[in-house]
Amino acid sequence: MSSVKAPSKAKSVSAQANFPKTELEKATIRFAGDSGDGMQLTGTQFSTTSVMAGNDVITFPDFPAEIRAPAGTLAGVSGFDLSISSSEIYTTADCLGVLVAMNPAALKANLIDLEKGGILIVNSDSFAKNDLLKAEYSENPLESGELSDYRVVQIPITKLTLKAVEETGLSFRDGARCKNFFALGVVKWLFVRSLEQTQVWIKDKFKNKPGIAKANELALQAGYNYAITIELFQERYHVSPAVLPSGEYRQITGNQALALGCVAASLRSGLSLLYSSYPITPASDILHDLAHYKNYGVKTIQAEDEIAAMSSTIGSAFGGVLAVTGTSGPGLDLKSEALGYAVMTELPVVVLNVQRGGPSTGLPTKAEQTDLLSALYGRHGESPVPVLAAATPGDCFFMVLEAFRIALKYMTPVIVLSDGGLANASEPWKIPDEDELPDLTQNFHTDPENFSAYNRNQKTLARNWAIPGTAGLEHRIGGLEKDFDTGEINYDPENHEKMVLLRDEKIRGIAKDLPPLEIIGEETNELLVVTWGSVFGPAFSAIKSLQAEGHQVSMLHLRHLYPFQENLGKILGNFNKVLVPEMNLGQLSRMLRAEFLVDAIPFSKLQGRPFLISEIRNQVLELLGESGASSPCRDV
Amino acid sequence: MNIPVKPLSSVALTKADFVSKQTVRWCPGCGDYSILANIQKVLPELNIPKEDIVFVSGIGCSSRFPYYMDTYGMHTLHGRAPAFATGLKVARPELSVWIVTGDGDGLSIGGNQLLHMLRRNLDVNVLLFNNRIYGLTKGQYSPTSEQGKVTKSTPFGSPDMPLNPMLFALSAGATFIARTFDVDTKGMQEIFKEAAKHKGTSFVEIYQNCNIFNDGTFAAVKDRSVREDRILRLKHGEPFVFGKEQNKGIRLNGLKPEIVELGSGVNENELLKHDQFSSDSTLANLLSGFDYPEFPVPMGILRQVENSTYEEKIEQQIKTQIELKGVGNLTNLLRGGQVWTN
Incomplete structure (x- = not known):
């Protein structure tokens, strides 16, 4: 692209009408650029537009831990994937149909995921010698011929953006920052999407900065018009609305759903919510969200550290509110002593753990499922804690409600596992019917007659919850061992053993209160794929297509990791082989082996990103000894 | 601490109402007994229903305190009482919350929690029992032990510099120290009452004798025979005069405080006067730095400042947001953001 042409508005209408449109069942697009290029925003805008147009949409943001790594380097590349579909989807597709690369580093880091023949949109203004050097290119890939497998669309996005925003008088720097909206305009045209929703969003977002708002609008429109005028593409693509269950929908990320679940639990229990946490990636957004819900009576504390976050949460539970904290792996380690205290004092608290790559600081912005055993066993002493895991972004909402149901009914801390993938990924979420949410109404103990804080409900074994301010029920709790009958301090050896067994029995007993697991597919089969957490998405996609092709495979997804649902052992016995794909070295498979003596085969992935559908598909086919393996776009 | 607004029970409480059934298990002769007795003596005078009182402690000898009080209580984790209390008090602002801690619990393992609670000015009362030793772990030096202190863990003397609890609290922004x-039964009771009345964190350091592992650690200061010459009893508005004969005073010489003999050409007008309510912390800093033998x-x-x-x-923000947006309900909550119908 040698010359820069000003987009012509006059030509647009007729050009649009005459352009050929190809109908696609689904498409996957990645916006990639520097972490300061606004790619997350661009991706979010495109997904919102698609959702409003009725598509099923799954997004997967992938960004570095550094806020602004040196511009133009591979370390600073930030990407946002979205799959849009006319049928229900459960994960982003393995291969990209369209890649937008705002600089050479973004191209280099992401090209491997673009399918052969896919559309590659590049900002040709950012391919100067210095840009190529920073991305460690020895020659310009736009000229070397190495992109010949793709449909390359070079656009001088920076220059065109600056030209488009000229009338606003913005500085070069501020003007150039609008280039993500230019790119968005181009892609919107390509996929026959209206600009309206983004225009409305810009107006609202920058209502106090009219100059910036105007510039972004101009850039967006300019990108759209440019695609028409220059006839960048041979055709446009259309993805029809998906047929989703009827009802009201909104888009939701995993972290938003966790926050929403907390407030919903507060409203369903009649208890005010207190969320105390220390900022940690990728869980901080839960705190940010909840801090906005003050008119729901939500109290938030930004604690001085993870230990204080856990401790203040337990302190508030003693006071009788709905107590919850959130964290990620390193923070869960720091919370473990206080979690043990909550086990000993039998207080209802919920811990949201958004797992990331570990150990230590590890991969702060990436996803892993490596905290399962830590959640189960990461405390000294016999310290049983129920553990739940969410399957999808929207499922995070329901898992929080389930966690509070268990915590309140059984007087116990509960851990909910999410991960860095679910945290930021979004999907259309069917707004649940309010009446279908669990009733969490709580009755505090108020009767002083023969009161002991450690008197128990004989069915659930939950102790009495009596809160300060209740006359006649003054009592002390603490971390020292309790007398079985009175709840006073007791160091007696037999009493200790009795109490250890009691606490264990109480948590195991929760299994009786869980609905039976439902198998996806035949109840007796050659192979069972057992999943938990975010592996649900790619696994369900893979298994559904394998089942449609007639392969002998069923799937079971676990939301309750401790205690397990009662029919799990029986189900496992109905299969010759059990495969457990996990983003760890086989933590659930080890539990299944230990608990049920089955030869659960671990299938691990530890790259900080989700399984591809093809990875699970191929592993299943290999175990079945069948052909039909598909090749992924990327080497794994 | 604000007195909660609640109808009082018709029967006045007595000291006995605050004594729990738990047998007190401190070593015979421990300074903790006297502190416990004085708290139990003072509480009925505060007119707070006892069900609204919560004692929160960490780990250590002093932290067994809540078990001996017939109020609500939490014996928590080592160093974390301020964090537990923060959650409790934010959840239930109307409660009267007391924290019992020690020099190890509060200033070593729990230094961070104490620091941030003081900074936030949570409305609680902190009783820091300072005996300059780890008692429950049987005799290691603590953050307030003097340098060179020989203990089980420092047979050749502690290399650590001690921490001054008053200066610590003051620099953390404490509003009551x-x-x-x-x-000192009388002095203790007066301070406990004032601490209870103060709105914000009231931080009270109590010199406490551990007769097993650090006997007589404060004897040079608080022994009856020497006490009046070695302590300065503070009274708001009064000049800094001390001594058995009330014949010594403290005045400023430039920026430095100095001890002077009264009578020999020096009169009380020249002395520093106590102003506990001063918003400027200079005097409090000066006082906090005073230590025996200098x-x-x-x-x-x-x-003591407001x-x-x-x-x-936090309560105010909730009130303001409710006034602005109305009380949130589930229908609105679930439909935040853009909603569409399929």
């Missing part, structure tokens, strides 16, 4: 000692040890309220509390700020 006071000091008393375990055998200066008499100040006993009483070193500083500021908003953490929990009232």
Whole structure:
């Protein structure tokens, strides 16, 4: 692209009408650029537009831990994937149909995921010698011929953006920052999407900065018009609305759903919510969200550290509110002593753990499922804690409600596992019917007659919850061992053993209160794929297509990791082989082996990103000894 | 601490109402007994229903305190009482919350929690039992032990510099700091009452004798025979005069305080006067730095200033947001953001 042409508005209408449109069942697009290029925003805008147009949409943001790594380097590349579909989807597709690369580093880091023949949109203004050097290119890939497998669309996005925003008088720097909206305009045209929703969003977002708002609008429109005028593409693509269950929908990320679940639990229990946490990636957004819900009576504390976050949460539970904290792996380690205290004092608290790559600081912005055993066993002493895991972004909402149901009914801390993938990924979420949410109404103990804080409900074994301010029920709790009958301090050896067994029995007993697991597919089969957490998405996609092709495979997804649902052992016995794909070295498979003596085969992935559908598909086919393996776009 | 607005029970409470059934298990002769007795003596006078009182402690000898009080209580984790209390007090601002901690619990393992609670000015009362030793772990030096202290873990003397609890609290932004000692029944009770009345964190250091592992650690200051010459009893508005004969005073020489003999050409007008309510912290800093043997040890309220509390700020934000947006309900909650119908 040698010359820069000003987009012509006059030509647009007729050009649009005459352009050929190809109908696609689904498409996957990645916006990639520097972490300061606004790619997350661009991706979010495109997904919102698609959702409003009725598509099923799954997004997967992938960004570095550094806020602004040196511009133009591979370390600073930030990407946002979205799959849009006319049928229900459960994960982003393995291969990209369209890649937008705002600089050479973004191209280099992401090209491997673009399918052969896919559309590659590049900002040709950012391919100067210095840009190529920073991305460690020895020659310009736009000229070397190495992109010949793709449909390359070079656009001088920076220059065109600056030209488009000229009338606003913005500085070069501020003007150039609008280039993500230019790119968005181009892609919107390509996929026959209206600009309206983004225009409305810009107006609202920058209502106090009219100059910036105007510039972004101009850039967006300019990108759209440019695609028409220059006839960048041979055709446009259309993805029809998906047929989703009827009802009201909104888009939701995993972290938003966790926050929403907390407030919903507060409203369903009649208890005010207190969320105390220390900022940690990728869980901080839960705190940010909840801090906005003050008119729901939500109290938030930004604690001085993870230990204080856990401790203040337990302190508030003693006071009788709905107590919850959130964290990620390193923070869960720091919370473990206080979690043990909550086990000993039998207080209802919920811990949201958004797992990331570990150990230590590890991969702060990436996803892993490596905290399962830590959640189960990461405390000294016999310290049983129920553990739940969410399957999808929207499922995070329901898992929080389930966690509070268990915590309140059984007087116990509960851990909910999410991960860095679910945290930021979004999907259309069917707004649940309010009446279908669990009733969490709580009755505090108020009767002083023969009161002991450690008197128990004989069915659930939950102790009495009596809160300060209740006359006649003054009592002390603490971390020292309790007398079985009175709840006073007791160091007696037999009493200790009795109490250890009691606490264990109480948590195991929760299994009786869980609905039976439902198998996806035949109840007796050659192979069972057992999943938990975010592996649900790619696994369900893979298994559904394998089942449609007639392969002998069923799937079971676990939301309750401790205690397990009662029919799990029986189900496992109905299969010759059990495969457990996990983003760890086989933590659930080890539990299944230990608990049920089955030869659960671990299938691990530890790259900080989700399984591809093809990875699970191929592993299943290999175990079945069948052909039909598909090749992924990327080497794994 | 604000007195909660609640109808009082018709029967006045007595000391016995605050004694729990738990047998007290401190070593015979421990300074903790006297502190416990004085708290139990003072509480009925505060007119707070006892069900609204919560004692929160960490780990250590002093932290067994809540078990002996017939109020609500939490014996928590080592160093974390301020964090537990923060959650409790934010959840239930109307409660009267007391934290019992020690020099190890509060200033070593729990230094961070104490620091941030003081900074936030949570409306609670802190009783820091300072015996300059780890008692429950049987005799290691603590953050307030003097340098060179020979203990089980420092057979050749502690290399650590001690921490001054008053200066620590003051620099963390404490709005109420006071000091008393375990055998000063009258002084202790007065301070406890004032601490209870103060809105914000009331931080009270109590010199406490551990007769097993650090016997007589404060004897040079608080022994009856020498006490009046080695402590400075603080009274708001009064000049800094001390001594058995009330014949010594403290005045400023430039920026430096100095001890002077009264009578020999020096009169009380030249002396520093106590102003516990001063918004400027210079005097409180000066007083907090006084230590034996260079200066008499100040006993009483070193500083008491007004500021908003953490929990009232949180309550205020909720009130404001409800006024602005109305009380949130589930229907609106679930439909935040853009909603569409399929």
